[in-house]
Amino acid sequence: MFRRFLLPLFALCLVSGPLRADVVCVDTVSELVNAIASFEYQVDGTSRTVKVVQGTYLVGNQLGGTFASYPNSVTFSIKGGYTAGCASRTVNPANTVIDGNDQANSGFGFSMYGDANAFIEGLTFTRFDGSGWPAFHIGLDVGSSNIARFTIRHCRFTRSAGTSIVRMNGPEMRFINNLVADNLPVGTGRAGVLLEYAYEAGSGAIVTNNTIATNSGSGLRLLDYDGQVGVRFSEITNNILWNNVADLDLGAFDPFINPIFVEGNVVEDYTGVLPLGSSNQTGNPQFVNLAGSNYRLSLTSPAVNSGVGYQSLGYPDKDLDGDERVTGTKIDRGAYESSLDDRTSFIVTNVGDNGSNANPLAGSLRAAIKAANAAPGPFWISFAIGGSCPRIINLTTTMLDVVGDVTIDGRTQSGWSPNTFYGRSDATLCVVLNGSGATAHAFRVPAAAGSSARLAAFGMMFAGFTDAALRLENGHDHRIAGNQFGAVPFTSANGAAVRVTGSSGGAFVGGYDDPASMNLIAGSSVAGIHLDNSSGGNTIANNVIGFQTDGTSAGGNGTGIFVYNSPNNDIQYNFIGYSDSTAITLSGPSTQGNEIQYNGIGADWLNGTPGNTGAGIGILFGAHDNTVGAPLLGAYGWNYIAGNTGPGVWISASGGVGNRVLYNTYWDNGAIDIDLGAAGPTANQPSNPASGPNRLQNYPTFTLAQRSTGANPTLAVSGQLHSAPNTAYRFEVYIGRCDPSAPTRGTAEYWIGRVNSLSNAQGDATFSAVFSVPSFLGSLSQVSATATSSSGDTSEIGECFTITNVAPPDALFEDGFE
Numbered sequence: 001m002f003r004r005f006l007l008p009l010f011a012l013c014l015v016s017g018p019l020r021a022d023v024v025c026v027d028t029v030s031e032l033v034n035a036i037a038s039f040e041y042q043v044d045g046t047s048r049t050v051k052v053v054q055g056t057y058l059v060g061n062q063l064g065g066t067f068a069s070y071p072n073s074v075t076f077s078i079k080g081g082y083t084a085g086c087a088s089r090t091v092n093p094a095n096t097v098i099d100g101n102d103q104a105n106s107g108f109g110f111s112m113y114g115d116a117n118a119f120i121e122g123l124t125f126t127r128f129d130g131s132g133w134p135a136f137h138i139g140l141d142v143g144s145s146n147i148a149r150f151t152i153r154h155c156r157f158t159r160s161a162g163t164s165i166v167r168m169n170g171p172e173m174r175f176i177n178n179l180v181a182d183n184l185p186v187g188t189g190r191a192g193v194l195l196e197y198a199y200e201a202g203s204g205a206i207v208t209n210n211t212i213a214t215n216s217g218s219g220l221r222l223l224d225y226d227g228q229v230g231v232r233f234s235e236i237t238n239n240i241l242w243n244n245v246a247d248l249d250l251g252a253f254d255p256f257i258n259p260i261f262v263e264g265n266v267v268e269d270y271t272g273v274l275p276l277g278s279s280n281q282t283g284n285p286q287f288v289n290l291a292g293s294n295y296r297l298s299l300t301s302p303a304v305n306s307g308v309g310y311q312s313l314g315y316p317d318k319d320l321d322g323d324e325r326v327t328g329t330k331i332d333r334g335a336y337e338s339s340l341d342d343r344t345s346f347i348v349t350n351v352g353d354n355g356s357n358a359n360p361l362a363g364s365l366r367a368a369i370k371a372a373n374a375a376p377g378p379f380w381i382s383f384a385i386g387g388s389c390p391r392i393i394n395l396t397t398t399m400l401d402v403v404g405d406v407t408i409d410g411r412t413q414s415g416w417s418p419n420t421f422y423g424r425s426d427a428t429l430c431v432v433l434n435g436s437g438a439t440a441h442a443f444r445v446p447a448a449a450g451s452s453a454r455l456a457a458f459g460m461m462f463a464g465f466t467d468a469a470l471r472l473e474n475g476h477d478h479r480i481a482g483n484q485f486g487a488v489p490f491t492s493a494n495g496a497a498v499r500v501t502g503s504s505g506g507a508f509v510g511g512y513d514d515p516a517s518m519n520l521i522a523g524s525s526v527a528g529i530h531l532d533n534s535s536g537g538n539t540i541a542n543n544v545i546g547f548q549t550d551g552t553s554a555g556g557n558g559t560g561i562f563v564y565n566s567p568n569n570d571i572q573y574n575f576i577g578y579s580d581s582t583a584i585t586l587s588g589p590s591t592q593g594n595e596i597q598y599n600g601i602g603a604d605w606l607n608g609t610p611g612n613t614g615a616g617i618g619i620l621f622g623a624h625d626n627t628v629g630a631p632l633l634g635a636y637g638w639n640y641i642a643g644n645t646g647p648g649v650w651i652s653a654s655g656g657v658g659n660r661v662l663y664n665t666y667w668d669n670g671a672i673d674i675d676l677g678a679a680g681p682t683a684n685q686p687s688n689p690a691s692g693p694n695r696l697q698n699y700p701t702f703t704l705a706q707r708s709t710g711a712n713p714t715l716a717v718s719g720q721l722h723s724a725p726n727t728a729y730r731f732e733v734y735i736g737r738c739d740p741s742a743p744t745r746g747t748a749e750y751w752i753g754r755v756n757s758l759s760n761a762q763g764d765a766t767f768s769a770v771f772s773v774p775s776f777l778g779s780l781s782q783v784s785a786t787a788t789s790s791s792g793d794t795s796e797i798g799e800c801f802t803i804t805n806v807a808p809p810d811a812l813f814e815d816g817f818e
Helices: 029-041 365-374
Strands: 020-026 046-053 055-058 065-068 075-082 096-099 108-112 117-121 124-126 136-140 149-153 156-158 164-170 172-176 179-181 191-197 204-208 211-213 218-223 234-237 240-242 246-249 260-263 287-289 294-297 344-348 379-383 391-394 405-409 431-439 443-445 454-458 460-465 470-472 478-481 496-500 507-510 527-531 539-541 559-564 570-572 584-587 595-597 617-620 627-629 640-642 649-651 660-662 665-667 674-676 701-708 714-722 728-736 742-746 750-758 764-772 782-789 804-806
Touching: 020 029, 029 046, 029 055, 029 065, 046 096, 075 096, 136 149, 149 164, 164 172, 172 191, 179 191, 191 204, 204 218, 211 218, 218 234, 218 240, 240 246, 344 365, 365 379, 365 405, 443 454, 454 470, 496 507, 660 782, 701 782, 714 728, 714 782, 728 764, 742 782, 750 764
Parallel strands: 020 046, 046 075, 055 096, 065 108, 075 117, 096 124, 108 136, 117 149, 124 156, 136 164, 149 172, 156 179, 164 191, 172 204, 179 211, 191 218, 204 234, 211 240, 218 246, 234 260, 344 379, 379 405, 391 431, 405 454, 431 460, 443 470, 454 478, 470 496, 478 507, 496 527, 507 539, 527 559, 539 570, 559 584, 570 595, 584 617, 595 627, 617 649, 627 660, 640 665, 649 674, 701 804
Antiparallel strands: 287 294, 701 714, 714 764, 728 750, 728 782
16 A cells, blocks of 8 residues: 555545556457456556447356455556547446356455455446356455456346346445346345455445346445444435335445445335334336336436435436436436426527616626526526637626526537646637626625525636635525636636635535546636635545646646534545646634545645645644545545645644544655644653643654665564543654655655554554555655554654664575575
């Protein structure tokens, strides 16, 4: 688990270290079989993608069995839907079919080890026979990782047999927008989809937008085996689980120790102790033709336009047919989106704006907002403005407030094309809203709008708004995706791109697993994103903040993301650089429960280090119990924090307690990587805990750091801590150098591992461990460590300690002589 670079592979995974990427295009059965079998020969730190050309592949049992790969940090992907030569791609599993031909022992899968990642997308698997094993499976070797991720999305699994049809066993499991139907799972515990928490891996499962129907066992079964504590949050949302022997089986899952969210599903039959909420339906979903295996929804289905608005990873960009999500007021439940659009609509036909809210120009955007506010229900605004891109709408006065459920969709303007990259933007956005430095905002949901209001804004450019281009003071489930804020030639800056404030419910800014959802946010004078809504619950994911469209040139904001008295926000997978102050600021006593994970802070998609002015992350004015990196019991969620002029993470003298700073990687910051209190190193306290940020948690010191120098090097460490009595501590060990800004302290360049220990009645704790280390770290000669108490207080980065290199015990006999 050694990390140096934050790579632009967010749709697939965040992986350890720089990958060597291998891509193969296949269009015959033999090529497909050989490409999949090659998984067994991957080496550590490599990525292999198998691109499958559209067609039917009658593989029989040539794939039968389990392919095993044991190096760490392997990524393996199989993606269907490619045209000849893999020149282009249409993601629709109907166009790429892998057929087991009902042959015995045709079921297959992958056994992975360490920080491995698997990604399967756009394929149909049919007529496989597991013959006493699952038809398809992805599993993790016991206890080998806490951060592996397995994703299956936009796939179909049909007419197959096995103990289960799809089985996944790992730390992070994602099963999204699939069809599992007409299968014959057999034996005890049989299921269409079986998801198992891996042993001591901090597991969790995301199961959304699937149709799992007409299987002879359970439709979906989730197991946590002997009360395994998952650490991660699990979610079962907006699925159709219907006409199985048992549709949803949580009978062997303990929701009291493993957090889970089960909402918006259609479930006919349920087993489990968790009461299902009222958003779950039990009625017939009214498939188009159940007997004929057509699992699309009829227009009268209660599952149409009725899904819940919150999914932790956002909505899929397409349904299983490749059609747009979402059509209508709400997302449809299940894998297919119907064509029924229950919104009133307005088409903007010109760029004019007369500034009159009472009598706006016909066909203008202002007229569209007025019509939306007068509509009794949800409203959709599209664009059909004549001329070529861009079409600039210069607002002469502040726009009418948005008081209803309104979608404003710039993607509908002719010439628009989506972004296709992570970390930079190649989108063509054709609708430009310009405030010219004279108007406060482009769109505002006012406090008076009430909690039912909702704004969705897609595919536009915003510049020149003095307060915030989008200001959300009330409402819920706002969605901001695929836009560009700032970096527009010949325009003035926005004060902020997006501000979520007042009584607003959660907003989703960006998206997961879909580059088209990324927002580019540049040049805001105050903050790129400002969150100060009292209920919090926002998701800020996969945005490029502080860059021009190339993802490397400077477009810094005042602050990248500013959070004030707003709790429980998720800030993940963003690139944030060139800020005039911190990349992320957490401030105020109500700022708690925020999670900052998988971000490149002072990093760009080409692994450059465009640092921020000041700390990478600042925690101040009473902000408490937040997470930067991993949770206390986990080993996932790392951020790459680099090139900032101040500390990597600074919990200032005014900061609160319980702020966990775990499992991150730091590089070339201008001050120590983790800093508590006044700027600069703080000495250990004679009596600890003490009064101050994170209770001025003491850092540990080393008594031994010894590296073997053989073919498989290890690092043996031992150390000690004086702090609170009878308290559990997590010690994290880093390898690096002595920090030039504070020569007695270490740099946390590479996370080596963690070890837990309990202090005695006098407050003294010791620790020791042996970690595997890659040979490429041989040039680094120092270790340092942090301590985190059971209450979540992380210490400063500790003193650097010189590593002693020793020969392995059998080195004398390596020539064959004794």
